[in-house]
Amino acid sequence: MAIARNDSSPLFAAGATSTLRLIVYLAAGVALMVADHRGRYLETVRQYLHLAIEPVYRIAAMPADAARSLRLAVSDRQALTQENQRLREALLLTQARLNRLGAVAEQNTRLKELLEVQHSLGMGVQLAKLIDVVLDPSRQRIMLDAGANQGITVGQAVLDAYGVMGQISEVLPTTSSAILITDRSHAVPVTIERTGLRTIAYGNGTTDQLEVPNIPVSADVKAGDKLVTSGLGGGFPAGFPVGVIDSVSADASGMFAAALARPAAALERSGDVLLLRPLAEPVGPPAPAASGGPPVDTSPPPVPAAPPAGGAR
Amino acid sequence: MNRQRANLWLFVASLVLACLLQLMPLPELLLPFKPYWLGLVVIYWALEEPERLGLGRAFLFGLVGDVLQGDLLGDQALRLAALAFVVLRFRSRLRFFPMWQQALAVLALLVNDRVVSVMVRAFSGDPMPTAAFWYAPFAGMLAWPWVFLLIDDVRARLRTHES
Numbered sequence: 001m002a003i004a005r006n007d008s009s010p011l012f013a014a015g016a017t018s019t020l021r022l023i024v025y026l027a028a029g030v031a032l033m034v035a036d037h038r039g040r041y042l043e044t045v046r047q048y049l050h051l052a053i054e055p056v057y058r059i060a061a062m063p064a065d066a067a068r069s070l071r072l073a074v075s076d077r078q079a080l081t082q083e084n085q086r087l088r089e090a091l092l093l094t095q096a097r098l099n100r101l102g103a104v105a106e107q108n109t110r111l112k113e114l115l116e117v118q119h120s121l122g123m124g125v126q127l128a129k130l131i132d133v134v135l136d137p138s139r140q141r142i143m144l145d146a147g148a149n150q151g152i153t154v155g156q157a158v159l160d161a162y163g164v165m166g167q168i169s170e171v172l173p174t175t176s177s178a179i180l181i182t183d184r185s186h187a188v189p190v191t192i193e194r195t196g197l198r199t200i201a202y203g204n205g206t207t208d209q210l211e212v213p214n215i216p217v218s219a220d221v222k223a224g225d226k227l228v229t230s231g232l233g234g235g236f237p238a239g240f241p242v243g244v245i246d247s248v249s250a251d252a253s254g255m256f257a258a259a260l261a262r263p264a265a266a267l268e269r270s271g272d273v274l275l276l277r278p279l280a281e282p283v284g285p286p287a288p289a290a291s292g293g294p295p296v297d298t299s300p301p302p303v304p305a306a307p308p309a310g311g312a313r
Numbered sequence: 314m315n316r317q318r319a320n321l322w323l324f325v326a327s328l329v330l331a332c333l334l335q336l337m338p339l340p341e342l343l344l345p346f347k348p349y350w351l352g353l354v355v356i357y358w359a360l361e362e363p364e365r366l367g368l369g370r371a372f373l374f375g376l377v378g379d380v381l382q383g384d385l386l387g388d389q390a391l392r393l394a395a396l397a398f399v400v401l402r403f404r405s406r407l408r409f410f411p412m413w414q415q416a417l418a419v420l421a422l423l424v425n426d427r428v429v430s431v432m433v434r435a436f437s438g439d440p441m442p443t444a445a446f447w448y449a450p451f452a453g454m455l456a457w458p459w460v461f462l463l464i465d466d467v468r469a470r471l472r473t474h475e476s
Contacts, residue, residue: 022398025372029391032376036386037437045380056381060336132338136382138442170383177383184440205443207341268341 043170050172057143057175061132113161114274126150126275131175140183140203142166144273147174155235157276163241163264164188164229165273180267181242182207190242191230195220198230201242207267210243212259213251221248227261237276241265319471324365327354327464328374332381345445348453351378352426353460355393356419359400360407361465371397385437392429396422412458419457423450 036042046053079099114127128146146152148171158165158178166180181188182203190201190212197219201210215221225245231238243261251258331350339347355374358366375390382389399422400407407418427450431442 021368022394025368025394026391028372029375029387029394032387032390033385033433033437042379042383042386045386046383049380053381056332057336060333061338064338136384138446205440 046170046172050174054172054175057131064132110161114272125277128152128176128273128275130271130273138205139185140166140180140205140207140267141169142178142180144168144176144178144275145174146275147172147176149173151277152176152275157236157240159240159274159276160265160272162266163243164236165265165267167235168275180207181265182210182263182267188236188242189230189232190227192221192245193226193228195225197221198232201227201261208262209246210261210263212245212261213256215248215257215259217250217255217257219257221245221257221259223247227264316471320362320468323464323467323471324358324362327357330354332378335378336381345448346452347449348456349423349426349449350456351375351389351393352396352423353419353453353457354464355397356400356422356457357461357464359397360404361468363401363404366397367401368394368397385433388430388433391433392426395429396426399425412461415461416454416457420450420454423453426450 126146128144128150131143131145142158142165144152144158152168152171154168154171156168158167164181166178166183166186168176169179170177179186180203181201182205184203184205186203188201189198191198197215199212199215201212204211210227212227223245227242227245229236229238229240229242241264243263246260246262248257248259250256328351331354334350335347351374355366355371359371371393372390375388375393376386378389378393379386403418407415410418424447427447431446434441
């Protein structure tokens with residue numbers, strides 16, 4: 001047996017791949033997974049390794065950025081060529097100028113919309129940009145370029161100009177990742193704006209659909225109804241648009257209706273997002289006043305008379 | 314010695330490239346068809362230079378993948394160790410397969426990898442994946458000949474360049 005193991009003929013070189021080693025590694029893998037599932041150690045590891053990890057993300061995002069700018073350049077040229085055919089030479093310059101103006105105006109309105117959200121909220125808000133990497137295609141996650149150094153904390157709501165996008169799920173020093181409302185494991189407490197019915201919208205893993213199951217059959221819900229956050233549960237403040245109901249149908253059991261909704265936020269198009277700071281409680285009992293009177297404990301408390309040690313009973 | 318070093322560079326570069334490809338964004342439509350690049354590169358090195366990539370390195374490489382992708386720590390490590398084990402076991406047979414047969418074997422390996430992944434998800438309480446989850450092994454099968462030929466060609470060039 002030992003001789004066979006030492007024989008390094010390639011056809012029988014099974015020594016390096018003994019089943020025992022596989023079992024050891026599998027056990028190590030399982031142990032790591034259990035430990036991580038219980039204690040979320042991976043996030044700590046990622047915290048320590050962020051200097052090494054973040055450049056990798058940036059590099060991985062590079063080809064997509066380049067492709068996008070290339071596509072943008074090419075489509076601009078195509079548009080200009082078509083205009084060239086349609087218009088006289090004299091109009092060309094004006095047209096190009098107008099195009100650029102249009103782009104700037106569009107950007108302006110978009111930024112204004114963002115600003116308006118920021119003003120109408122009257123609460124702490126900060127802007128962040130998306131980093132274009134895919135962490136895991138089966139989960140709907142996005143990376144943002146703001147992290148713990150910018151004051152981001154886990155659980156902050158992520159919005160764009162049109163509605164709720166998701167919430168921060170993990171924070172590294174200069175980046176953070178957010179889970180979108182369309183992720184399969186995400187749920188938002190919502191109310192239907194027209195009727196005030198409270199329910200919950202679940203993601204179903206596609207970027208353009210939300211599921212609203214378990215609506216009572218008698219409830220008044222129809223396509224076109226707007227869903228806004230209800231503020232219950234405390235994750236999202238109340239009143240932000242979440243989506244619009246697309247269709248309502250009976251679910252499999254026939255006991256409830258189930259609706260499909262379209263997210264209000266531009267989940268696939270947004271480049272800038274807003275992060276809501278967690279709300280500080282503005283009303284509530286005043287903070288306990290600092291001791292205004294004379295200090296209490298300068299005079300020693302009166303010592304109670306010690307009972308006689310060996311008192312007769 | 315120098316050739317050894319060039320080969321080592323190729324080894325490291327292929328692993329780094331696989332990590333970057335794994336993270337690279339794709340259009341929504343193509344996303345389910347993204348091959349498991351880390352798996353393909355591990356299969357290649359286990360097949361061609363088992364002294365360079367044993368179970369331990371596959372496991373370590375999987376840990377790197379876990380840290381980068383931010384899933385459960387140990388998930389990919391376990392899957393890649395299992396993958397490398399199967400490849401090393403059947404290495405002497407796999408190496409002499411014609412290319413199409415090898416690609417089919419790679420398909421089987423990647424499907425097996427997906428099955429392990431589903432088991433891990435089931436145990437950690439994640440939602441079950443959709444049908445699109447199973448497209449990737451087929452894309453991996455189609456990508457395999459190109460990965461194989463590319464790395465093989467670069468290795469052959471390094472060899473002739475040295476001699």
